Amino acid sequence: MSESALTLGGPRPAARPRSATGESRAVRWTLIAVAVVFLALFLVLPLLTIFVQAFSKGFETYLATFREPDAVAAVKLTLTVAAIAVPFNLVFGIAAAWAIAKFEFPGKSLLVTLIDLPFSVSPVVSGLIYVLIFGSQGVFGSFFIDQGLQIIFALPGIVLATIFVTFPFVARELIPLMQEQGNAEEEAALTLGASGLHAFLTVTLPNIRWGLLYSVLLCNARAMGEFGAVSVVSGHIRGLTNTIPLHVEILYNEYNFVAAFAVASLLAGLALVTLLIKSVLEWRYAGELAAGGRH
Amino acid sequence: MTEPNRPRWRFRQPSVIPGFGLTFGYALTCLCLIVLLPLAALVWRASGLGLSGIVDVARDPRVASALRLSFGVSLAAALTASVFGFLVAWVLTRYRFPGRRIVDAAVDLPFALPTAVAGIALASLYAPTGLVGAQLARVGIQAAYTPLGIFIAMVFIGLPFAVRTVQPLIAEIDKEVEEASATLGASRRATLVKVVLPPLIPAVLTGFALAFARGVGEYGSIIFIAGNLPYVSEIAPLLIVIKLSEYDYAGAAAIATIMLGISFLTLLAINLIQAWSRRRFGYV
Numbered sequence A: 001m002s003e004s005a006l007t008l009g010g011p012r013p014a015a016r017p018r019s020a021t022g023e024s025r026a027v028r029w030t031l032i033a034v035a036v037v038f039l040a041l042f043l044v045l046p047l048l049t050i051f052v053q054a055f056s057k058g059f060e061t062y063l064a065t066f067r068e069p070d071a072v073a074a075v076k077l078t079l080t081v082a083a084i085a086v087p088f089n090l091v092f093g094i095a096a097a098w099a100i101a102k103f104e105f106p107g108k109s110l111l112v113t114l115i116d117l118p119f120s121v122s123p124v125v126s127g128l129i130y131v132l133i134f135g136s137q138g139v140f141g142s143f144f145i146d147q148g149l150q151i152i153f154a155l156p157g158i159v160l161a162t163i164f165v166t167f168p169f170v171a172r173e174l175i176p177l178m179q180e181q182g183n184a185e186e187e188a189a190l191t192l193g194a195s196g197l198h199a200f201l202t203v204t205l206p207n208i209r210w211g212l213l214y215s216v217l218l219c220n221a222r223a224m225g226e227f228g229a230v231s232v233v234s235g236h237i238r239g240l241t242n243t244i245p246l247h248v249e250i251l252y253n254e255y256n257f258v259a260a261f262a263v264a265s266l267l268a269g270l271a272l273v274t275l276l277i278k279s280v281l282e283w284r285y286a287g288e289l290a291a292g293g294r295h
Numbered sequence B: 001m002t003e004p005n006r007p008r009w010r011f012r013q014p015s016v017i018p019g020f021g022l023t024f025g026y027a028l029t030c031l032c033l034i035v036l037l038p039l040a041a042l043v044w045r046a047s048g049l050g051l052s053g054i055v056d057v058a059r060d061p062r063v064a065s066a067l068r069l070s071f072g073v074s075l076a077a078a079l080t081a082s083v084f085g086f087l088v089a090w091v092l093t094r095y096r097f098p099g100r101r102i103v104d105a106a107v108d109l110p111f112a113l114p115t116a117v118a119g120i121a122l123a124s125l126y127a128p129t130g131l132v133g134a135q136l137a138r139v140g141i142q143a144a145y146t147p148l149g150i151f152i153a154m155v156f157i158g159l160p161f162a163v164r165t166v167q168p169l170i171a172e173i174d175k176e177v178e179e180a181s182a183t184l185g186a187s188r189r190a191t192l193v194k195v196v197l198p199p200l201i202p203a204v205l206t207g208f209a210l211a212f213a214r215g216v217g218e219y220g221s222i223i224f225i226a227g228n229l230p231y232v233s234e235i236a237p238l239l240i241v242i243k244l245s246e247y248d249y250a251g252a253a254a255i256a257t258i259m260l261g262i263s264f265l266t267l268l269a270i271n272l273i274q275a276w277s278r279r280r281f282g283y284v
Helices: A002-007 A025-054 A058-065 A069-102 A108-120 A123-134 A141-146 A155-166 A168-181 A184-191 A196-225 A228-234 A244-253 A257-284 B020-047 B050-059 B061-094 B100-106 B115-126 B131-138 B147-172 B175-183 B188-196 B198-217 B220-226 B236-245 B249-281
Strands: none
Touching: A025 A257, A025 B061, A025 B100, A025 B115, A025 B131, A025 B147, A058 A257, A069 A108, A069 A155, A069 A168, A069 A196, A069 A244, A069 A257, A069 B020, A108 A155, A108 A168, A108 B020, A108 B249, A123 A141, A123 A155, A123 A228, A123 B020, A123 B198, A123 B236, A123 B249, A155 A196, A155 A228, A155 B020, A168 A196, A184 A196, A196 A244, A196 A257, A196 B115, A228 A244, A228 B236, A244 A257, A244 B115, A257 B100, A257 B115, B020 B249, B050 B061, B050 B249, B061 B100, B061 B147, B061 B198, B061 B236, B061 B249, B115 B131, B115 B147, B115 B220, B147 B198, B147 B220, B175 B188, B188 B198, B198 B249, B220 B236, B236 B249
8 A cells, every 4th residue: 555655646666575485477477388388288288189080070970980880889888877876975974974974983994995995996907806806717707707797898787887986076076065064953853853864964064065066076977087997897799898988099090080089079078077176166166076186 | 799880891992972882783794795804815915835835936937027117116106206296296385386276186096986997098298109109219218118117107197196195295385494494594595405305205205105105006007008018117007917818827926025025014104204204303
């Protein structure tokens, strides 16, 4: 205030005095430029490539890719897998968060670490463990095959591997969020005579709704896009056990680049929509999401 | 003779909130069936080989070269991602510029983009005929189908970890500490090196460890750009897939166990860093 009053009417200062806790203008803009150029080259350029290649032979060729029965089968399979895996992890995440955030018991931090475990396991290893159990040489392999139940190289294996890699998503968002919110509101509801389920539905659920949406969104993106784990358990049977990412791989390895990128653009579009909604949630409802530790 | 009023030991603290048994039991059952038992099956399978058997698998020249490549390139990539990640996190939290929010959202792209999609995009960009690859070829650098390609893919997927672990801490830095340092006559550089940076070191190390762990295990975004030449650009996760396709379950389990061991060590390192940080700086 006083500064502007002093300079008012007088000659403009040659340069604004440098703030003691900031960098000079030149340094600042150089750093911004380096960061932006780096991100553009490393992150945005690959994204653009997908769409440029997908439409390189025109819109008609692009659309034709999705008329292929194998592509349709892949889309259907991916939707089916996500429709099973995401609700499963949603229910698990809510149950785990309720037990961990609302109660005190020994071994809690170990439990949280174990829930996070799938994030530190290589996708390929995530698939391998199910092959070792249910494969023809696996621990229970012959048992299930005798029952006429195919798990590996079939839908159940793909679903299991997908559940594994997306296992922590909902729980790790809800646990810190519900811990932050505390028990007071639920306790008030219960004291006023609400049943446990009623308190959960009318008090807890509205409090965690944005966090829930946020985590389901990320869980779904990963479930639909998972490649490594699913590739190990799927067996790559065209039109039968190929998810969208696996179909992309097959088309690419057949040098059918335009079709590969066209199918890939579907997943890239999903990623963009996910990022957009995620960012909107972070800007508008930051207070209603768990702070920090975003993955 | 019983002592009156002595609290009975309970597994959980008493609470008016219901549903502990149901939710705890359900969560624990899921955890055991989906995560713990399958991982135990892997360790059990590998233990059939014995420690000497696992060491033998690791000594096989092709496996040894794949493990060296995976860990070596991943270290280099995590280091690069940490440096640029710090720069990006600093710029995003400290400076205001047009498009900052879009840039901020773009950082999460490698999390959101399926790995296979990122993989074919990187491969086509850096192939000798690709947009970037052709420019690199002019100066005699071949990126695709070499360890350099693997490095690029690993930086791509590691970057968000490096940015997102440091970013919240930069935002929390108390400006008054910097002002105090400046008032006491420290140059800007001295303030940065002696006041601002030290409390950020644990977060930078955590981001580095996360990026490293992700790089070692990564498969989808690497295999397309790597070219997968044995002894040159064949990564350890790919070797697991190859062993499986040859029905060498024991070999696959052995490599997987080695990689799992390394991830556990990385997790342990992260926990130690955070424990140290809590003692030294009072926060994680």
